[in-house]
Amino acid sequence: MEPLIAIVIGAIYASAIYMMLRRSIVKLVIGLILISNAANLLIFTTAGLTRGSPPLIPMDGSALPEVVADPLPQALVLTAIVIAFGVLSFSVVLIRRATEIMQVDDMDQMKENAK
Amino acid sequence: MLIAVLAGFVLAMFAPVLTRWLGHRVGWVMALYPAAVMIWLAGQVPQVMQGGGLYFEQAWAPSLGLSLSFWLDGLSLMFGLLISGIGTLILLYASGYMKGDPRVGRFYAIMLCFMSSMLGVVMADGLMSLFVFWELTSITSYLLIGFDHEDEKARKSALQGLLVTFSGGLALMSGLIMLNLVTGSWSLREIIGGEVSLRDNALYLPILLCLLGGAFTKSAQFPFHFWLPNAMAAPTPVSAFLHSATMVKAGIYLMARISPEFSGTSAWTLILCVFGAVTMLTGAFLALRFSGIKKVLAYSTIMALGTLTMLLGIGSEAALIAFVAFLFAHSLYKGALFMVAGSLDHETGTKDIDAMGGLFRKMPVTALSALVAALSLGGIIPLFGFVAKELLFEAVLATSQLTTFLLAMTLVSSILVVAAAGIVALRPFFGALKETPKTPHEAPVTMLAGPFILAGLSLILGFLPPLVGQPILAPAARAVMGGELTMSLYLWHGINTALIMSMVSLLLGLVICWQWRRVRGLIARLNPLLDRGPESGYWRLMDGLVRFSEWQTRVLQNGHMRNYLLMTLTVFVGLTGYALLVRHSLSLNLALDMRIHEIVVAAVTAASAVAACLMRSRLAAVAASGVMGFGIALLFLLFSAPDLAITQLLIETLTVILLILVLFRMPRFADLSTAGERIRDAIVALLTGALMSLLVLTMYDVNLFPSISEYMVDNSVDLAHGHNIVNVILVDFRALDTLGEIFVLALAATGVFAMLKLQTREKKAR
Amino acid sequence: MKTGTLILSVAARMLVPLQVLFSIFLLLRGHNEPGGGFIAGLVVAGAFALHQFVYGPAATRRLLRVDPRDCIGFGLVLGVVSALPAWLAGEAFMTAQWWPVLNTPLIFDVGVYLVVLGSVLTAVITLTEVDKDDY
Structure with a gap:
């Protein structure tokens, strides 16, 4: 399964970077969303994929199954998802302010105007 | 020991508060700290005389073998006594000098930090602690030199001092790390007493050069001497402290400290002797060029530092005895002279020697102190400076290499220094009384005590050198030597070559002093040449740096995010892709289990x-x-991450809400x-x-490290x-x-809140 | 002020208390089952976000009673406070302490819950309020 996910990750990265390279600042927002998702998926996949065996220790005291999903990347990604949202909301508001003040959404023009 | 070093930092924190309560009298309280340290250090003298010492160790990062350790031996003790003793007097002096200045609290805070850092430097045993304290002195002295931060010149000078000493600090750090690599120890005590012979090591020369790089910049050796006179922009108590017993002596301390392990090779002798001698002459010569009293003193300090370096370079028994004696004498008289200079400035309102004259009657005690200290500076019988100077001449006469060169340099320098001493001590106080911006009168008691006591010590020790000889100087010399030596100090050595040299230098020096103005005119003709000295190199380097950064900002950081991204990505793809394809055979496991x-x-x-x-x-x-x-949430769910799936779903929802709120208020895609x-x-x-x-x-396919997850899986229930x-x-x-x-x-x-709400408020305000 | 359809407004009114309860359930069981401070905070933030879409930010603020920004501050304080007991007990900073009923990881998780809740709501509510001012 991993090769397939690897291709998915590559596809999201490619789309994200393409969007981030656009001059229209609004497209940058979409790029940001995509790239943080790609990174999350990447970290999640690093430890390998395990089907149907979440890192939960049974409450009745029975032993864990032989193979259990790695909890560490999951913990990392969990916070990463929430923080990505926080940063996204910050940058989105920042971009909104920038377009309001500059009255343009072309990043090249913004730089010209800033001079 | 830890307390002795760290108490200053703690006290510094309270300095501003105490100042608010006590006003300028806070100096008395602050002076208790160095006084206490001095008394404690004095209590250690008998033990150190016996060849013992103190050692203190506190584990810091045990896994790296680092610990915070201090070590007190003869050398540290001498430096510690000078720092704390002169520090006490300076702090008292400052309470008079800074009276009425609203910045007194800040002054004492930085000053105490500096004092503690300096004590840390001379007592540190761990190489890294030494480095940390070393850099701390650089930082705090930066703050002290730039104390008048509203004055652009002070700021520039402070920055110059900082940059020069920091670049040396970098060299020092590399030297210390190499030292650790060679010896395998972080402790100075172990390295110096250690088995590993550094002199035969292949890394000997690199280490030596790096350490000397640190020491030379700190101690203002040629060609790095220019920062020191500029540092005179600091308030005078600071100059008195930094340039008599502390800051600039840190480099000297370092050289003395490593001398047992490093000295004796031809590289050591050559580098130290030549640079020391050149610095000595440069300092003595340039001292005559200026009429600002602090400048003259600053250059004579450079001369003294050069002398000390040269003596360490010679490294014979006689030279090391002369080294400790000269160091001690210099700290005493230079501290006194700087304080005198400060008093003159404070009472007359000018720093220019030409503008002063006939002040003897107005300020008798100051004048007396200045006279005695200057006699010591000039090395005139019966002062302690004379004892040191005799030892200096004898040590130079006894050298086997470079004798003529060193002798000539020493003689010329001492002539010039006699002249400088005369200028500082005679010109302001004798002759006709001159109009000064302020009406001069005697300085307050706090400002008299420092120079008086230090000058008095120079006099007493001149008659009775053994007072400090056996208890303080001998252990220090032993520590520099790394072995036993016999030491006997006399005021009168009988009529010998050294005495004749002294006489010659005294006479010629007085002549120069007499004809000072003409001499200065002659030197002024050399100005075009002098202006091309190392300092102009420094400025050219700085300008170049600024130009370079402007250029690279224009080219590389042009403000187009797209370009940054493109460049970063291209480099990333190129390098990583290359490494991936070349270093790893792409044995992709494509067994598809889907x-x-x-x-x-x-x-x-x-x-x-x-x-x-x-x-x-x-x-x-x-959408x-x-x-x-x-889709990603589903993938999380399919591959055993229920928590992630829930989080992803919720965030997805909130993201859509956010985008609806913001994105659709913005321009359409273009x-x-x-x-x-x-x-x-x-x-x-x-x-x-x-x-x-x-x-x-x-x-x-690659598994570089064992996963740490297993620990967490195993211990989740038991521990957590x-x-x-x-x-x-x-x-x-x-x-x-x-x-x-x-x-x-x-x-x-x-951030979101601030950006949005501030904007609204601005609008409403309109 | 009321916007949206009848179904949405009724649903919002019914869902908010349910979701708050559910979030507390998620928070408490988080140590043993899927859930925890992050997820619970997001659930409750979602609930209030829905509410303010229907009834407007002012009504949501009234319902919340506390400013969401205070939630952030309080949450951060809880997070830091939970680190201190270990210090007093002479163990390494942030070592978990377990007492009957209460334990430091739980305090910490509640802190996380409040910060997530506060941050999301601060952003969403402020944005809506500013829009109301603008248009």
Whole structure:
């Protein structure tokens, strides 16, 4: 399964970077969303994929199954998802302010105007 | 010991508060700290005389073999006594000098920090602690030199001192690290007494050069001497402290400290003797060029530092005895003279010697102190400076290499120094009384005590050198020597070559002093040459740096994010891709173990990501990215991450809310790029995406470190009483990380709030 | 002020208390089952976000009673406070302490919950309020 996910990750990265390279600042927002998702998926996949065996220790005291999903990347990604949202909301508001003040959404023009 | 060093930092914290309560009298309280340290150090004298010492160690980063350790031997003791003793007097002096200045609290705070750092330097045993304290003295002295931070000249001078000493600090650090690599120890005590012979090591010369780089910059050796006179922009108590007993002596201390392990080789002798001698002459010569009293003193300090370096370079028994004696004498008289200079400035309102005259009657005690200290500076019988100077001449006469060169340099320098001493001590006080910006009268008692006591000590010790000889100087010399030596100091050595040299220098020096103005005129003709000295090199370097950074900002940081991204990505793809393809055989494990529903989910996720960047309307793009988000959530769920799936779903919902609130208030998508740009961007994006895929695939084959997850899985229930391991990691095992993360989240939200609300308020205000 | 359809407004009114309860349930069981501070915070933030879409930010603020920004601050304080007991007990900073009923990881998780809740709501509510001012 991993090769397939690897291709998915590559596809999201490619789309994200393409969007981030656009001059229209609004497209940058979409790029940001995509790239943080790609990174999350990447970290999640690093430890390998395990089907149907979440890192939960049974409450009745029975032993864990032989193979259990790695909890560490999951913990990392969990916070990463929430923080990505926080940063996204910050940058989105920042971009909104920038377009309001500059009255343009072309990043090249913004730089010209800033001079 | 730890307390002795660290108390200053603690006290410094309270200095501003205490100042508010006590006013300028706070100096008396502050002076208690160095006084206490001095008394404590004096109590250690008998033990150190016996050849013993103190050692203190506190584990710091045991896994790296680092510890915070201090070591008190003869050399540290002598420096410690000078620092704390002169420090006490300076702090008292400052309470008079700074009277009425609103910045007294800040002054004492920095001053105490500096004092503690300096004590730390001379008592540190760990190489890293030495380095840390060393840099601390640089930083605090930067603050002290730039104390008048509203004056541009002070700021520039402070920065110059900082840059010069920091660049030396970098060299010092590399030297210390190499030292550790060679000896395998972080402790100075072990290295110096150690088995490993450094002199035969291949790294001997690099280490020596690096350490000397640190010492030379700190101690203002030629060609780094220029920062010291500029540092005179500091308030006078600072100059008195920094340039008599401390800051600049740190470099001397370092050289003396490593001397047992390093001295005796031809490299050591050559470098130290030549640089020391050149510095000595440069300092003595330039001292006559200026009429500012502090400048004259500053250059004579450079001369003294050069002398000390040269003596260390000679390294014979006689030279080392002369070294400690000269060092001690210099600290006493230079401290006194700087304080006198400060008093003159304070009482007359000018620093220019030409503008002063006939002050003897107005300020008798100051004049007396100045006279005695200057006699010591000139090395005139019966002062302690004379004892030191005789030893200096004898040590130079007894050298086997470079004798003529060193002798000539020493003689010329001492002639010039006699002249400088005469200028400082005679010109302001005798002759006709001159109009000065302030009406001069005797300085207050606090400002008299310092110079008087120090000058008095120079006199007493001149008659009775053994007072300090056996208890303080001998152990210090032993520590520099790294072995036993016999030491006997006399005032009167009988009529010998050294005495004749003294006489000659005295006579010629007085002649120069007499004809000072003419001499200065002659020197002024050399100005074009002198202006091309090392200092102009420094300024040219600084200008070059500024120009270079302007250029690279223009070219590399041109403000187009696209260009940064493109450049970063190209480099990333190029280097990583190269390494990946060349270093790793791509043995991709393509055994496909897929289920049909997983393939569908993955395909939808990837397709919607691609769709998100092809859509021409904002709504469609947002919808596509939403589909991708839900696809990822499903993938999380399929591969055993229920917590992640829930979080992803919720965040996806909130993201859509956020985008509806913000994105649709913004302009529509516009196609701004040309077709060529689009193709270029697409190629870069595709390459990066492909590389990421390859990286992920390779990652499964490479396993560099054992996973730490096993520990967490095994201990989750036993140690943390939790069955959901992901949550246990978040709130227990790695709670500190989570704490940092929620801070980030809080910051982001605060940022959003600030940006939006401030804007609204601005609008309302209009 | 009321916007949206009848179904949405009724649903919002019914869902908010349910979701708050559910979030507390998620928070408490988080140590043993899927859930925890992050997820619970997001659930409750979602609930209030829905509410303010229907009834407007002012009504949501009234319902919340506390400013969401205070939630952030309080959450951060809880997070830091939970680190201190270990210090007093002479163990390494942030070592978990377990007492009957209460334990430091739980305090910490509640802190996380409040920060997530506060941050999301601060962003969403402020954005809506500013829009109301603008248009």
